[in-house]
Amino acid sequence: MVDIRERIEEDRGILKKIQLIIPGYEGYRRREDIRKADNLLRNQLADKLKIARNDIEDLRRNLVYKYETKNLEKIGNLLNYFQKIDGQLRHAEHGYSGISPAIRIGEDELNKLYEFDYSMAKIIADISNETAKIKSMGEEEIPEEIEKIRGMLEEFEKTFKNRMVYITGIEV
Numbered sequence: 001m002v003d004i005r006e007r008i009e010e011d012r013g014i015l016k017k018i019q020l021i022i023p024g025y026e027g028y029r030r031r032e033d034i035r036k037a038d039n040l041l042r043n044q045l046a047d048k049l050k051i052a053r054n055d056i057e058d059l060r061r062n063l064v065y066k067y068e069t070k071n072l073e074k075i076g077n078l079l080n081y082f083q084k085i086d087g088q089l090r091h092a093e094h095g096y097s098g099i100s101p102a103i104r105i106g107e108d109e110l111n112k113l114y115e116f117d118y119s120m121a122k123i124i125a126d127i128s129n130e131t132a133k134i135k136s137m138g139e140e141e142i143p144e145e146i147e148k149i150r151g152m153l154e155e156f157e158k159t160f161k162n163r164m165v166y167i168t169g170i171e172v
Helices: 004-010 013-022 028-064 071-092 105-134 143-168
Strands: none
Touching: 028 071, 028 105, 028 143, 071 143, 105 143
């Protein structure tokens, strides 16, 4: 997989390349590119989480179709948790944000954020594996699997909150 920072650099247009040459603009341009990469990466994580959530929504539809209502409340709660995390990801503070940002983030700090993002991507991959399996489980196995997925979502949320603490220096 191509490093997202390399992809952003390769996608620079001629104007952006000129800005890199003009004194004073180089640091600004690089920080803007890192900021865009950070936003792109978080949105990709949210998209992958949405695919896993869709597996759970499919499960819920199938259970309703078969009149197996025993686990619907737990599944609904799990879906709400997925949506909560999706919103946190998509609407989180971006990296460097211009002349007078509330939070300033340099390149080294953003590289540390990528480490958090990698951890979150790994957790999402694990969640996706579990949500793919749950669709074929029997009604009696579902509650245990829901708890397992919920635990993984909690781990994801904790990692994301630690990421935000790193950015802001303020506990959320």
